[in-house]
Amino acid sequence: MSNPMSGGGMAGWSMLRSMRSQDEVSTHRLKRGTARRIVAFAQPYRRDIVVFLITVVIAAIIGVATPVLAGDVINTITRGGPDAGDAVVRLALFIAALAVADALFSLAQRWYSARIGEGIILDLRTRVYDHVQRMPLQFFTRTQTGALVSRLNNDVMGAQRAFTSTLSGVVSNVIQLVLTAGVMFTLSWQITTLSLVLLPIFIIPARRVGKRLAEITRESYNLDAKMNATMTERFGVAGALLVKLFGSPEEEARRFAGRAERVRDIGIQSAMYSRTFFVAMLLVASLAQALTYGLGGWLAVTGAVSAGTVVTLALLLTRLYGPLTALSNVRVDVMSALVSFDRVFEVLDLRPGIEEKPDAVPVPRGAGRVEFRDVRFRYPAAAEVSLASLEEVATLDRTVNEPVLKGVSFTVEPGQMVALVGPSGAGKSTLSMLISRIYDVTDGEVRVGGMDVRDATLASLRDEIGVVTQDSHLFHETIRENLRYAKPEATDDEIWAALAGAQVADLVRALPDGLDTMVGERGYRFSGGEKQRIAIARLLLKAPSIVILDEATAHLDSESEAAVQRALSVALTGRTALVIAHRLSTVREADQILVLDDGRIVERGRHDELVAVGGLYAELYRTQFAVADSPTPYADEVESEPVVTTVPMGTYVAQEALPPAAAN
Known part of the structure; x- marks a missing residue:
């Protein structure tokens, strides 16, 4: 039964x-x-x-x-x-x-x-x-x-x-x-x-x-x-x-x-x-x-x-x-x-932030010219980019954010280096993200090689632009796989050449597993300077015509910064560069300095010219840059932490933070 x-x-x-x-x-x-x-x-x-x-x-x-x-x-x-x-x-x-x-x-x-x-x-x-x-x-x-x-x-x-x-x-x-x-x-x-x-x-x-x-x-x-x-x-x-x-x-x-x-x-x-x-x-x-x-x-x-x-x-x-x-x-x-x-x-059903047009065309190879035309930008409201269920809140904030960029216009010619300086929240990192289409402008145009980036294919835009941030991310994989993320078909010879250019080849050769060394979670098995140089090697392997450096030497001690600067000098050779920096040495070398404040370019020119004017740049020079570059017994501490100085015009910090959900 x-x-x-x-x-x-x-x-x-x-x-x-x-x-x-x-x-x-x-x-x-x-x-x-x-x-x-x-x-x-x-x-x-x-x-x-x-x-x-x-x-x-x-x-x-x-x-x-x-x-x-x-x-x-x-x-x-x-x-x-x-x-x-x-x-x-x-x-x-x-x-x-x-x-x-x-x-x-x-x-x-x-x-x-x-x-x-x-x-x-x-x-x-x-x-x-x-x-x-x-x-x-x-x-x-x-x-x-x-x-x-x-x-x-x-x-x-x-x-x-x-x-x-x-x-x-x-x-x-x-x-x-x-x-x-x-x-x-x-x-x-x-x-x-x-x-x-x-x-x-x-x-x-x-x-x-x-x-x-x-x-x-x-x-x-x-x-x-x-x-x-x-x-x-x-x-x-x-x-x-x-x-x-x-x-x-x-x-x-x-x-x-x-x-x-x-x-x-x-x-x-x-x-x-x-x-x-x-x-x-x-x-x-x-x-x-x-x-x-x-x-x-x-x-x-x-x-x-x-x-x-x-x-x-x-x-x-x-x-x-x-x-x-x-x-x-x-x-x-x-x-x-x-x-x-x-x-x-x-x-x-959430709309992607960036969509490629059906008739998009590639950016011309080697197009190093970058142009901003009356660019205005605000970060989207929470309701435009997220879901309440993914944030575990009852309802999403629908408040329209204030504009971060307000009519920014400038041109970077091929091979030039332009430095972006200004107080925290001025819009420097935001501006750099518009070039690579991490975000799209609210109004105006960003042009690369004479093309509006919104008319270009995303793949060609990524090929032309390389970015190194202040905290470059490495996946929990081998050094070889992390570098090949920029160029999947790269040979070992090309990888070693990129590591040599980034001043880190000797370090990798000394490792027991060489290129097969696991970097650990977020690359924590390496020091900050070593991780930055591996990230620069990744950029060199990609060989872009435009390089964006977003505080690439922030939080490094003097020795690590010197090694990274040597690597960057190789990376920037013959390339258009947009540099967000708080180190005076980097700013002095720039062909043009753009000073941003409250989403606008308030000053532009070379270092000596801007110091002579006596405006915001001169004030930043006397507070941030001069202190950051001055040789003191505590240079390591000064350079390894953001310098915060209160001046009559407001409070300025040495590094630009990643734009938050509601950016300033």
Whole structure:
């Protein structure tokens, strides 16, 4: 005799999972057209889906046919006769054939399910990843990385279930329920009705268990998220250093252990609730089966039904409770899948900050001329670049930011070096980001090689422009792979030539693994000066015609700065250079100095000319540059930290920060 739970165990688990997520999906409002977009998204898999559903239907029919044949075997045995033996054998062979067919269809069903599901995961993940890569930089400064990764994992998996477990479950359960109920009522409506009486006794308490499970599961997810955030921060190099310098390892361990203990307690409660749920389902199904045997046996003794009918009804009963319990929560299952799709579409519907025109053309190779024509720019509001759900806030700020650049115009001729100086927040880094189209101008034009950068292909623009920032990032890969990020087809000879030009080849050769040395997270295995020179080698390998240096020597000690300056002298040879600097030595060498204040160019000229004028540049020279370059016993401390000096015109700092979500 089969287990009363054999047909309903998986359905029971599906029901439990549905009840856990019921609160979440009930509070999510779907956008109009979500279902239509899902159908369009599934178009490439329509043939696979049709074949998949056919296998599901056939499997459901076999599942109902087998108990009926088992009843026929009992009836044939009890009826007896000279041909009874042969009939039983034929029925047994037929049941065996159905079992083989069911196994084959089950394999086919799983193959098509995997093909559809994995294909959808591939399509969704690649589309979301590609789309996110095109989002403006401000999107990443506002968004929680974990929430974004969740869209690529959890929500994509949830969307995939719409075409596999949810779709197949609904179709299979509906067919199985209709066929099973139809056959059972045909055989004996009295037994069937009595069997269904106990169903509410199971479903009502199960819903309460599901609600409690939802509460503790949500708490567990929140605690897991906090522990993950703690580990991510503390296990990073910078976080680990901060804990060692200022924190208490014992206190960190105590706080972490407290959360982990609560997760353990929740795990025990969840396990008991889940087990109670399944025991309750098993008990109700067993009681229903006992009623079937009792009433069916009495009817069989009285001659109202045959013994085989009682066996058939008992077996069919195990295939009735599963679909009923699963379909009682089908709305939650469907809504969960729709919500997952909706959350993925939510990211895909965000407009990329930078889009390439269909008729874009490449920038002329070696075009080193840069021109700004009455450029105005403001950073987009939060509502333009982000999602409340990715920032874990109720609503996004819709305040329109003040302009950062206000009518900036200048020209850099090929081969020239132009230095940008000014107080923090003046717009220097912002201005440099407009050249490489990290952002697009709000008004005006930025031209490279005589072309508006918005008319150029992004690939050609990247090829022409190289950037070195004050904190150059290296991926946790080998030195070779980090350099080849700029030029994937680069040979080892080209890589060594770039390292030599960056004054770091001897260092790399001295490493045991040479080019195969792992640089560590963010390149922390190297000093600041070494990391900067590797970044300059990456720039040399790229060989751009325009170089942008954004505080490339900030935060370096004197020795490291000297090495980086030697590397930069090689990098800038024969190239157009736009340099954001607070070192006087760099500024003095510039062909032109642009002094920015409050988003405007207030002074321009060479060093001696601007000092003689006695304006803002002269004031910066007396405060920042002169102090930064003066030889003092504390030169290392002065040069390794931004110099902050208050002067009558305001407060000026030595370095330009990366523009925040709402830049000044």
